[in-house]
Amino acid sequence: MKISDSGAPHASGYWSRRDALKAGAGAAAVGLLGFPAIVRAQPKAIRIGHLTPMTGFLGTLGEYAVQGIQMAAEEINAAGGVNGRQIDVMSEDSINPENAATKAQRMIERDGVDFIAGEISSASALAISQVAARHQKLFIAVGPRSDVLRGANCSKYMFCIDIPNTVMVNAVGSALKRDGMVDGKNFYTLTADYVFGHDLLAAAKNFFAANNATLIGNELIATDVTDFSPFLIKVRQARPDIVCLNLAGNQVTNFIKQYAEFGLPYPTVGFNLNTADAWAAGVGNLTGTWPTVWYHTLDNPRSKTFVEAFQAKYNRLPENHAWISYITLKIMAQAMGEVGSAETPALIEYLESGAEFDILKDRPAHFRSWDHQLIQEAYPFTVKPAGEAADVYDMIVLGDPVPDASEPLENIYPTAQQNTCTF
Amino acid sequence: MQFVFLLEQVVNGLVLGGYYLLIALGLSLIFSVGGIVNLAHGAFYALGAYLSITISRWLGFMPGIVISPVLVAMLGIVFERLILRRFYREDPIISLLVTFGLAMVAEQALRMIWGSAPLVQNLPPEFRGPVMLGEFLFSRYRLTLLAVVVVVMAGLWLLLNKTAFGRVVRAGIQQPDMVAALGIRLQPYMTTIVMLGVGLAALAGALFAPITIVHPAMGAEILTIAFVVVVIGGLGSFWGVVLAAVLVGVVRGVTIHYAPAAGEASMYVLMFLVLLLRPRGLLGEPIEKFEK
Numbered sequence: 001m002k003i004s005d006s007g008a009p010h011a012s013g014y015w016s017r018r019d020a021l022k023a024g025a026g027a028a029a030v031g032l033l034g035f036p037a038i039v040r041a042q043p044k045a046i047r048i049g050h051l052t053p054m055t056g057f058l059g060t061l062g063e064y065a066v067q068g069i070q071m072a073a074e075e076i077n078a079a080g081g082v083n084g085r086q087i088d089v090m091s092e093d094s095i096n097p098e099n100a101a102t103k104a105q106r107m108i109e110r111d112g113v114d115f116i117a118g119e120i121s122s123a124s125a126l127a128i129s130q131v132a133a134r135h136q137k138l139f140i141a142v143g144p145r146s147d148v149l150r151g152a153n154c155s156k157y158m159f160c161i162d163i164p165n166t167v168m169v170n171a172v173g174s175a176l177k178r179d180g181m182v183d184g185k186n187f188y189t190l191t192a193d194y195v196f197g198h199d200l201l202a203a204a205k206n207f208f209a210a211n212n213a214t215l216i217g218n219e220l221i222a223t224d225v226t227d228f229s230p231f232l233i234k235v236r237q238a239r240p241d242i243v244c245l246n247l248a249g250n251q252v253t254n255f256i257k258q259y260a261e262f263g264l265p266y267p268t269v270g271f272n273l274n275t276a277d278a279w280a281a282g283v284g285n286l287t288g289t290w291p292t293v294w295y296h297t298l299d300n301p302r303s304k305t306f307v308e309a310f311q312a313k314y315n316r317l318p319e320n321h322a323w324i325s326y327i328t329l330k331i332m333a334q335a336m337g338e339v340g341s342a343e344t345p346a347l348i349e350y351l352e353s354g355a356e357f358d359i360l361k362d363r364p365a366h367f368r369s370w371d372h373q374l375i376q377e378a379y380p381f382t383v384k385p386a387g388e389a390a391d392v393y394d395m396i397v398l399g400d401p402v403p404d405a406s407e408p409l410e411n412i413y414p415t416a417q418q419n420t421c422t423f
Numbered sequence: 424m425q426f427v428f429l430l431e432q433v434v435n436g437l438v439l440g441g442y443y444l445l446i447a448l449g450l451s452l453i454f455s456v457g458g459i460v461n462l463a464h465g466a467f468y469a470l471g472a473y474l475s476i477t478i479s480r481w482l483g484f485m486p487g488i489v490i491s492p493v494l495v496a497m498l499g500i501v502f503e504r505l506i507l508r509r510f511y512r513e514d515p516i517i518s519l520l521v522t523f524g525l526a527m528v529a530e531q532a533l534r535m536i537w538g539s540a541p542l543v544q545n546l547p548p549e550f551r552g553p554v555m556l557g558e559f560l561f562s563r564y565r566l567t568l569l570a571v572v573v574v575v576m577a578g579l580w581l582l583l584n585k586t587a588f589g590r591v592v593r594a595g596i597q598q599p600d601m602v603a604a605l606g607i608r609l610q611p612y613m614t615t616i617v618m619l620g621v622g623l624a625a626l627a628g629a630l631f632a633p634i635t636i637v638h639p640a641m642g643a644e645i646l647t648i649a650f651v652v653v654v655i656g657g658l659g660s661f662w663g664v665v666l667a668a669v670l671v672g673v674v675r676g677v678t679i680h681y682a683p684a685a686g687e688a689s690m691y692v693l694m695f696l697v698l699l700l701r702p703r704g705l706l707g708e709p710i711e712k713f714e715k
Contacts, residue, residue, distance in 0.1 A: 230676045
């Protein structure tokens with residue numbers, strides 16, 4: 001499904017290909033009448049293929065991703081584009097890895113995109129990365145968090161924006177250690193059964209081993225599971241000290257609703273959460289400590305400006321996937337502006353140069369040249385006790401950024417020894 | 424100790440089966456009376472969930488669960504009169520295409536009216552938490568759900584087996600021409616059956632809204648399971664669908680207890696085995712008008 005010709009209610013807000021054509025035709029008509037020279041000089045738009053799941057268990061998040069990137073494109077175009085060239089982001093639904101790879105291939109070969117950006121699913125991102133590498137095209141992996149994308153399966157043509165799983169675990173882990181919830185505790189984990197979940201479980205196991213915690217059980221859960229009751233009975237049988245979630249997308253929402261329904265006494269924590277999944281569960285169901293890459297209450301004037309603009313445009317608060325897609329295009333606009341082209345080799349060289357990017361957080365971010373990971377702050381958050389939150393947007397309390405301002409950002413990221421990436 | 428957890432899984436499977444049953448029974452009834460494979464059935468389930476949330480915001484939790492299925496059942500009358508009625512004696516492929524198209528339209532309509540973000544529905548405090556019977560623990564809400572399903576099923580069974588209405592419907596399933604020859608118009612009966620069927624699907628949606636994600640595509644998700652249940656149970660058999668729904672729920676729970684990774688696959692394996700041994704499903708009987 002193409003956003004540009006879907007009947008979705010938000011479609012009117014998108015910068016679609018059709019709008020771009022109309023605008024182009026209008027400009028051409030004006031040019032023909034008055035300024036023939038401009039017609040010849042009219043530079044070609046920069047085309048970006050944007051793939052993200054808009055249906056399935058990550059669909060809720062994907063809609064935020066589309067809104068975020070389209071809003072960034074509109075802002076950039078309204079300000080005159082990049083080097084006088086307009087940006088045309090084609091957003092399409094990537095349902096699964098096969099579908100994502102096919103669409104990426106088509107975007108590169110037939111639509112002639114300058115580069116590909118997007119994804120939330122780590123499995124789909126892996127598939128796209130292979131297509132991009134084969135065509136020597138840049139792929140900006142926006143939302144996937146699997147460590148292997150920056151490790152064993154890293155690619156010279158892929159750059160990763162979202163924080164990796166190890167950082168998610170470290171961000172929550174420091175908060176858990178502070179609260180005495182790790183040392184000597186028995187953990188029971190529930191893990192999404194695809195590359196992302198497996199990867200997160202591996203990071204969690206490292207964390208448990210390093211901090212004297214015991215993993216007494218783990219359940220691998222298929223991504224299409226919507227009823228968790230049989231798993232809840234198994235959790236109770238195991239009687240853990242702490243239930244720990246390595247789930248993804250809709251799984252998280254369903255789990256926390258049903259966990260609250262069964263009323264099991266064990267505290268929950270999680271190593272992965274997108275705030276839209278927490279919002280969807282409602283007030284009074286989510287408890288515990290979780291990691292996040294960004295939240296709309298972040299006390300930073302530029303972040304607040306973004307939140308207000310997003311709310312004004314889409315009439316809802318931006319979720320972390322809206323933010324990350326937005327800053328991704330801003331990062332790329334800066335890169336293309338600086339290098340003066342949208343050619344893959346030039347962009348790779350610039351992104352690898354250690355250039356700093358404003359990502360609406362306190363500290364600017366940069367890419368590591370050897371694993372193409374964007375280095376940035378992360379945050380743990382906690383949940384207000386039931387009855388204290390006015391609505392779902394009010395229930396999350398953002399913690400201080402990790403690492404501490406006195407420490408280098410790279411402290412929370414996997415080290416070169418832990419990370420096997422070579423290009 | 425181990426036995427208690429197994430028992431919990433079995434009871435949980437019964438509840439889950441009851442929930443599948445609400446959806447599958449309507450699907451089965453509409454097929455056996457009208458010969459229509461209603462791919463839009465999931466859409467009524469989703470609509471039931473959405474309406475229950477909207478109503479409960481105005482009138483409270485219980486009114487939402489009661490009123491929503493009634494409204495959807497009314498819509499079922501319109502659905503039967505305006506659309507389904509035209510396809511009773513046609514090639515089933517046409518009704519398949521029409522209802523499939525309708526399901527897609529319905530999904531987009533939900534998106535337009537309520538937005539694409541999942542709708543939040545919370546359990547009221549009195550339904551939250553567990554019930555403990557010694558070592559045996561179970562969700563209070565799901566036990567309530569089981570009670571509702573048992574009452575509804577008993578009512579439906581009485582309607583189909585102990586009333587004149589039920590006799591005509593059952594005769595209509597087997598011998599529509601003979602019923603017509605006796606001077607009975609089947610049309611009002613069809614309308615009622617469709618109304619009941621989609622109403623049950625909506626009830627399932629309303630009952631499950633507080634414990635699952637309410638989003639526009641939820642209808643498509645549940646339809647697969649409903650079809651599996653109908654196929655295992657055998658088309659046109661009330662008890663077949665009941666048996667299949669319970670079996671699917673229990674088999675899934677017990678599989679997850681012993682081999683969690685196989686949980687989702689278990690119902691398809693079950694369907695495969697049943698179809699190998701009984702191609703018409705567990706209690707399916709030959710329906711003459713479809714097997715000529």
